[in-house]
Amino acid sequence: MASTTPQALPAAQGFRKRVSMLSDRxxxxxxxxxxxxxxxxxxxxxxxxxxxxxxxNYRANQPGREIKWVGLKNYKRILGSEDIxxxxxxxxxxxxxxxxxxxxxxxxxxxxxxxxxxxxxFCTTVILIPMMLTPAVxxxxxxxxxxPQTGIFSYIVNFFAEVxxxxxxxxxxxxxxxxVIVDTWMWTPYIMLLCLAGLRSIPPYLxxxxxxxxxxxxxxxxxxxxPRIMPFLMLAVLFRGMENVKMFDMVVELTxxxxxxxxxxxxxNLKREAFEKWKTGYSSAFAVILFVTVFGLGSIYVxxxxxxxx
Amino acid sequence: MTASDGKPxxxxxxxxxxxxxxxxxxxxxxxxxxxxxxxxxxxxVTGFKSPPDSISYPPKVVYRPTLEGYVNLFTARxxxxxxxxxxxxxxxxxxDKLARKRNMVITGPSRFAGRYMNSVIIGFGSTFLAVFLGxxxxxxxxxxxxxxxxxxxxxxxxxxxxxxxxxxxxxxxMYRKLGLSDTALGMILLYTAxxxxxxxxxxxxxxxxxxxxxxxxxxxxxxxxxxxxVKVVLPQMRAGxxxxxxxxxxxxxxxxAFALLLTSGEAQTAPPFIPVIxxxxxxxxxxxxxxxxxxxxPIITFTVLLRNQLLRGITxxxxxx
Numbered sequence: 001m002a003s004t005t006p007q008a009l010p011a012a013q014g015f016r017k018r019v020s021m022l023s024d025r026x027x028x029x030x031x032x033x034x035x036x037x038x039x040x041x042x043x044x045x046x047x048x049x050x051x052x053x054x055x056x057n058y059r060a061n062q063p064g065r066e067i068k069w070v071g072l073k074n075y076k077r078i079l080g081s082e083d084i085x086x087x088x089x090x091x092x093x094x095x096x097x098x099x100x101x102x103x104x105x106x107x108x109x110x111x112x113x114x115x116x117x118x119x120x121x122f123c124t125t126v127i128l129i130p131m132m133l134t135p136a137v138x139x140x141x142x143x144x145x146x147x148p149q150t151g152i153f154s155y156i157v158n159f160f161a162e163v164x165x166x167x168x169x170x171x172x173x174x175x176x177x178x179x180v181i182v183d184t185w186m187w188t189p190y191i192m193l194l195c196l197a198g199l200r201s202i203p204p205y206l207x208x209x210x211x212x213x214x215x216x217x218x219x220x221x222x223x224x225x226x227p228r229i230m231p232f233l234m235l236a237v238l239f240r241g242m243e244n245v246k247m248f249d250m251v252v253e254l255t256x257x258x259x260x261x262x263x264x265x266x267x268x269n270l271k272r273e274a275f276e277k278w279k280t281g282y283s284s285a286f287a288v289i290l291f292v293t294v295f296g297l298g299s300i301y302v303x304x305x306x307x308x309x310x
Numbered sequence: 311m312t313a314s315d316g317k318p319x320x321x322x323x324x325x326x327x328x329x330x331x332x333x334x335x336x337x338x339x340x341x342x343x344x345x346x347x348x349x350x351x352x353x354x355v356t357g358f359k360s361p362p363d364s365i366s367y368p369p370k371v372v373y374r375p376t377l378e379g380y381v382n383l384f385t386a387r388x389x390x391x392x393x394x395x396x397x398x399x400x401x402x403x404x405x406d407k408l409a410r411k412r413n414m415v416i417t418g419p420s421r422f423a424g425r426y427m428n429s430v431i432i433g434f435g436s437t438f439l440a441v442f443l444g445x446x447x448x449x450x451x452x453x454x455x456x457x458x459x460x461x462x463x464x465x466x467x468x469x470x471x472x473x474x475x476x477x478x479x480x481x482x483x484m485y486r487k488l489g490l491s492d493t494a495l496g497m498i499l500l501y502t503a504x505x506x507x508x509x510x511x512x513x514x515x516x517x518x519x520x521x522x523x524x525x526x527x528x529x530x531x532x533x534x535x536x537x538x539x540v541k542v543v544l545p546q547m548r549a550g551x552x553x554x555x556x557x558x559x560x561x562x563x564x565x566x567a568f569a570l571l572l573t574s575g576e577a578q579t580a581p582p583f584i585p586v587i588x589x590x591x592x593x594x595x596x597x598x599x600x601x602x603x604x605x606x607x608p609i610i611t612f613t614v615l616l617r618n619q620l621l622r623g624i625t626x627x628x629x630x631x
């Protein structure tokens with residue numbers, strides 16, 4: 001085998017030779033080591049530190065103050081706080097509403113696009129764009145669109161139905177819908193894409209066999225389509241649901257959690273407690289609770305998903 | 311019982327309603343696509359409005375376009391009296407002229423360009439690092455018997471379950487102690503750590519698809535493991551690496567929470583900066599729209615050009631698992 005190694009300096013050549021002569025085991029650790037090290041340093045160590053802080057009364061804006069161990073006091077306060085339960089409820093209703101609407105829309109769009117009409121690829125690309133945009137920037141410019149007098153949302157709605165200037169952001173009733181609409185605009189394509197992938201994996205002969213058996217459209221959908229795309233749909237809802245529990249960027253820019261605390265999601269409140277009120281210990285406990293919630297719900301969901309797949 | 315073209319009668323009988331149904335489907339999807347575009351088009355249009363036009367009631371669709379928004383985005387200005395402005399020499403450039411029409415004098419460049427550059431540097435830097443580490447780790451997990459492999463992989467995946475704000479608290483303290491606050495290096499490391507879990511997961515799937523026979527043949531021929539990896543496996547991973555890199559870049563580009571909490575001046579990226587471009591009496595909407603357009607344009611371009619890679623990556627998790 002003709003070697004194509006260029007004539008490097010003796011030192012570099014020696015190093016290269018040493019690296020290429022490593023045993024399989026050494027190579028394996030060389031490959032995985034740096035990644036594990038980075039994750040330990042920036043993900044695991046901080047997580048452990050957060051858990052430690054959750055048992056203290058530390059305040060990051062008073063670093064010199066003596067840190068006192070307070071045991072479960074932070075956790076008791078959080079779990080007993082009506083406000084916190086309110087924020088969790090706001091978050092839960094946000095997640096449920098968006099998941100229901102986006103599932104219906106995404107599945108519907110996927111079914112329509114799967115008919116492969118001319119231009120469906122172009123349409124897919126266009127619908128895909130909002131998903132890739134910066135959520136914080138999207139929140140900002142939807143603030144402009146939602147202006148009651150000067151924004152086009154109110155203008156367009158009034159074009160169809162005279163309801164007067166719509167204050168989407170300032171109204172207690174409309175603000176939750178404001179964030180649901182923007183989230184739907186951004187993320188319906190995600191569910192649509194996964195459903196589409198699922199639809200495309202269904203072999204056509206199943207439908208042909210069903211047609212021979214004189215199945216109607218609804219029966220075909222219920223017995224062939226739906227079971228086949230269920231895993232994809234559930235996976236999409238899992239990912240999106242988890243992301244929406246952690247939702248921060250877009251809502252912070254759109255409503256800041258307001259008016260009042262009508263759209264104050266869990267992450268927004270966490271940021272307030274940790275980085276505005278500087279109650280570091282307290283907010284660490286909240287963070288741990290949130291993490292356990294996401295992790296727990298995610299695990300339950302994944303188990304259900306695996307059962308559906310088998 | 312077949313029709314003249316050989317298809318079973320049932321098929322041709324339902325062909326006409328099917329075609330109608332397809333046309334209706336197309337109409338519905340096109341309508342949705344157009345509605346989706348409206349907010350984006352509106353932002354593009356707003357970038358070329360003058361500040362008074364942008365807050366006119368009712369909203370103006372027909373207006374006189376101007377570059378004032380873009381000028382305001384890139385410059386810092388101060389308001390002066392008419393006499394002072396007249397006492398200066400004639401305006402030298404077109405943007406000077408624009409500013410003076412509103413009784414403003416340009417005092418220097420704004421911070422937008424710097425923030426945009428930070429987004430580029432931190433974005434590409436962390437993407438490169440995440441893909442580099444991810445490729446190596448994916449190869450390692452795929453080809454070697456690593457103790458506790460499944461646990462390690464799950465651990466890597468679970469790092470994505472923490473709300474970013476929660477992670478930000480200890481990182482903030484840690485970086486403060488290490489002097490990494492508000493540094494590009496600190497942000498690159500952070501974004502890399504967040505991205506590498508996704509990168510490993512995606513890339514491992516791609517590596518798993520490549521048959522081992524190729525490397526084993528190369529090793530029999532005298533190449534070492536690393537050489538076999540570089541010469542045989544890496545080229546076949548190109549598509550996977552491209553798809554992974556795009557996702558990492560998009561995450562880093564769009565990241566907001568960490569940038570907001572961990573940076574303030576030196577290493578701040580564009581997303582926390584754009585919402586606070588203040589004009590006279592509130593947000594300078596044309597400038598915000600201009601900044602938004604410039605920041606989102608690369609993403610939209612990427613999405614359109616690299617559509618297939620993106621689609622592959624997005625649906626990857628569903629199919630592979």
